[in-house]
Amino acid sequence: MIARYHAPFAEQGSHTIDANIANRLLKIALGKGGDYADLFFEYSVSGSYTYDEQILKSARRAVSMGLGVRVMKGDATGYAYCEDFSFDAMKQAAETAAQIAAGGQPVAPLGVSMRDTPSRYPVPVESLDIEGEMKKAILERADRAARASDPRVIRVDASFAESVREILIANSLGHMARDRQPLIRFGVRVIAEDSGNRQSGSSGGGGRTGLDYFDDKTPEAHAQQAVQQALVMLDAREAPAGEMDVVLAPGDSGILLHEAVGHGLEADFNRKKTSNYSDRVGEEVASELCTVVDDASLHGSRGSINVDDEGQLPARSVLIEGGVLKGYMQDRHSADFFGTTPDGHGRRQSFRSHPMPRMTNTMLLGGTDAPEDIIRSVSRGVYAKKFGGGQVDISNGDFVFSLTEGYLIEDGKLTAPLKGVNLIGNGPEAMRKVVMLGHDFEVSDGIWTCGKEGQSVPVGVGCPTIKIAGMTVGGTQMASG
Amino acid sequence: MTRAEEDARALLDLGHSVVERASAAGADVAEASVHSGSHLSVKVRKSEPELVEEAGSRALGLRVMVGKRVASTYTSDLSEAGKRTLIEDAIELARLSESDAFAGPPDPSDLSSPSQWKDLDTFDEGVSGISADEALERALQGERAAFDFDPRISNSEGASFTRARGVSALVTSSGFVGSDYGTYASMVVNPIADDEGGKKRSGYHWTAARHYADLEESQAVGEEAARRTIAQLGAKKLPTQELPVVFDKDAARSILGLFAGCILGGSIWRKSSYLVDRVGTRVASDRVDILDDPLLARAPGSRAFDGEGLLSRRNVVVESGVLKSYLMDTYSARKLGLKSTGSAARSPSGGVSPSSSNLMLKASSQSRDELLANTKHGLYVTGMMGFGFNAVTGDFSRGASGFLIEDGTLSHPVSEVTISLNLDQLLQRIDAVANDLDHRTAVASPTFRVSSMTLAGS
Secondary structure, eight states: OOOSSOOTTSTTSTTOOOHHHHHHHHHHHTBTBOSEEEEEEEEEEEEEEEEETTEEEEEEEEEEEEEEEEEEETTEEEEEEESSOOHHHHHHHHHHHHGGGTTSOOOOOOOOEEOOOOOSOOOSSOGGGSOHHHHHHHHHHHHHHHHHHOTTEEEEEEEEEEEEEEEEEEETTSEEEEEEEEEEEEEEEEEEEETTEEEEEEEEEEESOOTTHHHHSOHHHHHHHHHHHHHHHHTOBOOEEEEEEEEEOTTTTHHHHIIIIIGGGBHHHHHTTOSTTTTOTTSBOSOTTOOEEEETTSTTOTTOOSSOTTSOOOOEEEEEETTEEOOOBOOHHHHHHHTSOOOSOEEOSSTTSOOEEOOSEEEEOOOSBOHHHHHHTOSEEEEEEEEEEEEEETTTTEEEEEEEEEEEEETTEEEEEESSEEEEEEHHHHHHTEEEEBSOOEEOOSOOEEEETTEEEEOEEEEOOEEEEEEEEEOSEEOOO | OOHHHHHHHHHHHHHHHHHHHHHHTTOSEEEEEEEEEEEEEEEEETTEEEEEEEEEEEEEEEEEEETTEEEEEEESOOSHHHHHHHHHHHHHHHHHSOOOTTOOOOOGGGBOOGGGOOOOOOOOHHHHTOOHHHHHHHHHHHHHHHHHHOTTEEEEEEEEEEEEEEEEEEEETTSOEEEEEEEEEEEEEEEEEEOGGGOEEEOOEEEEESSGGGSOOHHHHHHHHHHHHHHTTTOBOOOSEEEEEEEOHHHHHHHHHHHHHHSBHHHHHTTOSTTTTOTTSBOSOTTOOEEEOTTOTTOTTOOSBOTTSBBOOOEEEEETTEEOOOBOOHHHHHHHTSOOOSOEEEOTTSOEEEOOSSEEEOOOSSOHHHHHHTOSEEEEEEEEESOOBOTTTOOBEEEEEEEEEETTEEEEEEEEEEEEOOHHHHHHTEEEEOSOOOOSSSEEOOOEEEEEEEEEOO
8 A cells, every 4th residue: 555645755756865865965964074974854744633522623734854964073963954855955954064074074975775674563554544534433432432431521532643754864874774653642531520629530542553553452441541540530639748668550650760760871961971870880770670671672662663863773772680780872972982882772853853862662671579469568658550741850860750640558558549649759769779570561552752852752661560668759748647 | 125024925925825725725714824944053062062053944834624624734845745735634634623613713803903013022133143153152151151160060961052033924814914023042051060979960041032132141141050050069858848938930930830821711611720710719819910911022922913813912810819811812712702812822733722922920029038038947949840730620749959948048958859739729828929020931930939838858
């Protein structure tokens, strides 16, 4: 099947970019000197549908395309982009980026040839090629299921977003690679009301897949989950304040790991020695139970990629093994600095931005404990089920996470649901306090987007049930006695 | 004609042609928004250039209605094929959408015209003229000032300087034609100091303005960034307690930003705000006045007309603690049975929704230092982290850092604590407001004090 949207720079496109054109542009980019240059061609199409008040209220589609040219000289980057693929426009972008090396002698790039890449998200029919009525029907099903499930549900809205991003990368090391990255994301949000008390609940998921996603995870199941969350919250009480044991549910809690550990292990912060993990490879940075990996190869996961945005081939990077720091996530620039090979973590939001070391699917691997034993071991604490988001200060590892669904643990049992709770702590300290790990490892359903220096990229997270002995819980209820 | 006016003319021509073609293709309503812009960003680190980025871009957004069915499309591909896809997709998607009784453009008699628009002085040719070398020099100066300020500044995340220039045009089938242009320049310095226990402390300070001359001196920005970084050294947790909390103007602005999301018409009809049905009631202490003023000269959120072409106006949102009005576009106003407040914003991708412009909490007469001096014991918050806010209930809990206040003066720095209180109560407990309001950001507040909040720490 021919996709409806395809890049002008692709083989059958209106402005095909072949090795010859790429080489000419790379030569211009290195025309004033420089150590390295790359070209990043991108064509992305995204669509979204909003179902609200029982109608498909609006539908959107957006096309964005262009070429980003990067030239590096030492630690300095020259960057420019253009939004059409005429040779003149591309040449001008290459000349602008080349200015960073002004004063140097022209450097000859290696001639490029196409790299073979893996196929981690084969999608027989992309969502954008499927008629809109099908997506409308999916949203309608979620809406109907949510409304039917409880009379206290007063509002439902459901949304579906789809995109495909086609990229072509060529660099002065002779690599050329292409990829087509599909992505979908579904979400349903409800508001429940009971005698003046209003609470919201939501559920969503997706990944690099087609509409077959809904075969396993039906719109109805997501609707039920969202309703469940809102109803539970109607009975929520004020959360406790102070230090106590925290148990994290499997899957989504991986976001805590992404923030608390992941960002600090991105190699740019360590090259600049601005991370609290700088110069600590080989040291113990977590409890010995902890093995953390970043794995771009998960089939169909939101964070997976076949090739990174610098033309490097990513695989599975072991970051922490048995509590010991093994290495950082590298892009080309930092790999040069550390004298290692780039491991495929160079990602960027779009052709308008330069790549940086970024995560793909970041996971804390499972342990041996039964999840119910973990909860049973806590006399007073918090069970964190769903997270709204988090943030970290890279320089010292301090982090904050907000829970959208959490419960009090009393005498080894989940008791009352809790209102808006924050968990606050320090990455390395929290990782040292990991005292139990469940055998129930799970990858989160694809909803997470990671922001860094103004650039957003889709990521995946995963973890088992985790017990952290002592963490600050930011509620409003002071402990009595 | 200036270059900006020439650019605007070209964008308007493009907008007219897209509106005509979309109407011919079956749109009953067509609205085209066209943007073009250029920017330069540079970054230095440890006195060496790290990034020089320069580019221009153009984009086209289209919103159409077929009957009362709505869709919007966007493209950065301005080729003939790109424009055709933009229009065809919009019509196809509108036919997929379902009829929404409240959809529709504003009444043509409500649209504004050029003679009514105020010149808001948002464009400075001096900003567009800044060269890469000049930008690098300013960033280098700022970073050097931070390193020179105190030997404990041991590292740097760098210093950046950015300038941007944008022109936009809006053309609608109901007869609105308008264009707008603006410039913006900013600089930030981000030094790092080593603290005990292998921790590092990162701090920053920034300046931003529509006019080049309004930027703070690079030297001053660097020094203030260093001062803020050093001040955090030795930060510790506090025991869990209830205490008065003073939010400095940056932290206060972030609180006001949460409130801003809860007064938008879209949040109200969706019942996604704790302020549903609260107009005319007390939502803050009587010391609190909140205004949204799109007509401030040179301010970041200024606009002569809104995203639907209605004349911009100053809206009183809270007066002496009482909620006076939501901020609405045409659609949300219809949903609520009210009139638009001229608060529509049109996103580059074509969608329209209500938004604040320059939202501010009014300053009082006492200085920040006087306010602190009158605070016997409390927490002075200078930074917040995390996303702990539920707009539906108003529940608020975020990570905070800053200083302990003892006997009216700042004592040791504090980090790794959270502060919590429902936003409704938080605003009602504001018992002092300072006079240090500035308009560096579109949402702006002076320092204020909340009489009591829960702090969770050790």
